Amino acid sequence: DQQVKQNSPSLSVQEGRISILNCDYTNSMFDYFLWYKKYPAEGPTFLISISSIKDKNEDGRFTVFLNKSAKHLSLHIVPSQPGDSAVYFCAASVSTNFGNEKLTFGTGTRLTIIP
Amino acid sequence: DAGVIQSPRHEVTEMGQEVTLRCKPISGHNSLFWYRQTMMRGLELLIYFNNNVPIDDSGMPEDRFSAKMPNASFSTLKIQPSEPRDSAVYFCASSYNTRDGYFGPGTRLTVL
Numbered sequence: 736d737q738q739v740k741q742n743s744p745s746l747s748v749q750e751g752r753i754s755i756l757n758c759d760y761t762n763s764m765f766d767y768f769l770w771y772k773k774y775p776a777e778g779p780t781f782l783i784s785i786s787s788i789k790d791k792n793e794d795g796r797f798t799v800f801l802n803k804s805a806k807h808l809s810l811h812i813v814p815s816q817p818g819d820s821a822v823y824f825c826a827a828s829v830s831t832n833f834g835n836e837k838l839t840f841g842t843g844t845r846l847t848i849i850p
Numbered sequence: 851d852a853g854v855i856q857s858p859r860h861e862v863t864e865m866g867q868e869v870t871l872r873c874k875p876i877s878g879h880n881s882l883f884w885y886r887q888t889m890m891r892g893l894e895l896l897i898y899f900n901n902n903v904p905i906d907d908s909g910m911p912e913d914r915f916s917a918k919m920p921n922a923s924f925s926t927l928k929i930q931p932s933e934p935r936d937s938a939v940y941f942c943a944s945s946y947n948t949r950d951g952y953f954g955p956g957t958r959l960t961v962l
Contacts, residue, residue, distance in 0.1 A: 778941050778953030842892030
């Protein structure tokens with residue numbers, strides 16, 4: 736049972752335009768969400784995160800939006816650049832006192848930026 | 851820092867053989883995670899350790915899979931016997947009291 740879903744396996748966007756990657760989740764206990772970026776033959780790298788107490792977090796060209804009622808989050812990249820071409824994974828976790836909670840990942844969306 | 855180190859980077863083996871994947875986490879990190887990536891299921895957490903102790907192994911597919919962390923700087927994931935459906939990319943990640951772990955480059959396993 737996939738608790739974190741990325742329903743678009745791929746997305747193509749013109750350079751300079753906005754890229755919007757979507758993610759849905761089913762577990763209402765999730766309260767922390769992350770986006771990872773993965774280039775071929777490399778491991779995923781952390782991009783941006785958001786806690787459930789917020790509905791938006793921005794870092795440079797990257798903004799993550801969280802809609803808790805819809806159990807939906809999205810990653811916006813503006814403007815899109817060729818170096819943004821990669822696979823993007825959405826991940827979610829449930830906070831504990833541990834600090835190193837496990838992450839549940841989606842299946843990924845391959846973003847291609849067209850020059 | 852060299853980051854998370856995984857070996858081998860590629861492994862091709864025949865069905866029924868034992869496979870051992872290795873991971874060296876970032877020095878000072880206290881948590882280590884093993885993930886498997888497939889097209890159908892994306893990144894799945896197999897097991898994670900905190901201070902060398904297994905905390906959650908609910909993602910380990912079956913008894914053919916085992917993982918150890920004998921010390922803070924080394925972990926292994928073993929598959930015995932291996933099957934073609936185990937073919938995937940296996941990632942190791944480490945972190946220190948945060949959820950945004952650092953991933954290694956992965957081991958691409960092919961079981962024929």
